[in-house]
Amino acid sequence: MQEKPEVRSNKDRTEGTRSALLAAARQLFSEKGYAETSTPEIVRAAGVTRGALYHHFEDKVALFRAVLTEEYRAVAEEITGLANSVPGSAMDALRQGSRGFLKAMAVKGRVRIMLRDGPTVLGQTELDKIDRDTSADTLRLGLTAAMEAGEIRRLPIDALTAQMSALFDRAALAVSEGDDPDDHLAVLDAIFLSLK
Template identity: 40%
Template sequence: MDRTRATRQALVAAARPLFADRGYAAVPTEEIVAAAGLTRGALRHHFGDKSGLFQTVFEQVESEVNDRVTAALAGADDAWTAAVAALAAFLDACEDPEVVRIALTDAPAVLGWETWRAIEARYGLGLVTAGLDQAMAEGVIVRQPVTVLAHLVLGAAIEAALLVGRVPEPGRAAARAEAEQTLLALLGGLRTARE
């Protein structure tokens, strides 16, 4: 592994648990570089500033959530089963305290709404679009303009995740169940009459 990559990985590995545990605002840059055994100059060189490092951590979390959703799709027999499995996997991931803190709480505030949404779309929109395309091809849901529908479905799923993530324990499981039931009802309205 080259030195640049090792330095970047060390900073991300040091920052991620700190951001997850205490939140972006409560973690000083000095603590991150000390935990990584590096200097502020190394952080500036590789990420620009603490928010640049946070964006990399957030994208790592998003990639892992995307991987969990993709894995859930693997065993699905049809597009509807895939949609149900993907939604469940996404909401399960959004109950993880690390995802709640980094992706749902801090990312919109630290990165700004537009950047946060662009990253969410980069990781989730293609997956949603492919699933909707498959469902339309199988005749499971009514044909729609897939790009518009994918944005709306992704937006609804993200909003559900935000709702679930903001509910403190012990009520989060109930909020998650309600969000899943409601999203499935919305998606169910797209099903063809033969289903």
């Protein structure tokens, strides 16, 4: 008896094509950077046609935005996973979240995509929107929880979140260039403690 070949639905084929494009683009963007990656390279690596690329994404910027959004989601999952892994205070969650962030940012190519090319290609306003949409603003929520618990003093939350976020990004860049992550975590921990 002969087995019937598996028939994939249009939805499965569509999702498969989109996934192949995202995976190929992510690899090329992480290895070569946005500017040095061409759409013909992406479709060749994904094993699809240019028509398939433009069916799913308006242009290279839209494809990059989709890749970047996936990176933000992955980082948010790592932060949330570690922050929620240890019962304790809001400050403990912030400290664990710091570790989750640096661990997530150590994934090959992530710093290049998120911190080097992201601001250039999309601009900081768009990155902030993606961050809010994908991570539910984990840092802001953690800082707010620590303020409400009386673990840190009340400060303007928008300014505090922006400045702490910049510190985290700078730490990730430095670690990607060879700095010891423990050194940066020690400094971030001290900064959190100084907010009391």
